[in-house]
Amino acid sequence: MGGYIEAIYPYEEPVGLVCNEDGIAMNLPLNRIVEGYGVIRGTFFLCGLTEEDFCGLTDEQIERYKKLFWDIQHFIPTPDGIVPIIVRGI
Numbered sequence: 001m002g003g004y005i006e007a008i009y010p011y012e013e014p015v016g017l018v019c020n021e022d023g024i025a026m027n028l029p030l031n032r033i034v035e036g037y038g039v040i041r042g043t044f045f046l047c048g049l050t051e052e053d054f055c056g057l058t059d060e061q062i063e064r065y066k067k068l069f070w071d072i073q074h075f076i077p078t079p080d081g082i083v084p085i086i087v088r089g090i
Contacts, residue, residue, distance in 0.1 A: 019044035
């Protein structure tokens with residue numbers, strides 16, 4: 001990650017997205033738009049959650065999130081903000 005980490009919880013199931021807390025300040029590359037959180041900058045990973053810690057994802061979660069994050073997102077700045085261009089099927 002290259003710095004302090006931040007965990008966000010954008011999904012209804014116990015899954016966390018762990019990314020660089022200072023991604024904006026470090027001007028890291030735009031990576032993904034995550035609904036409810038905006039653009040994630042830099043690298044990130046997903047993990048499962050227990051009541052007290054991170055844990056691995058189940059096989060079903062791996063397949064679900066692999067499909068969710070499979071397509072590439074490029075970002076185009078516009079006067080109204082950043083717009084993602086999704087490249088499917090690569």
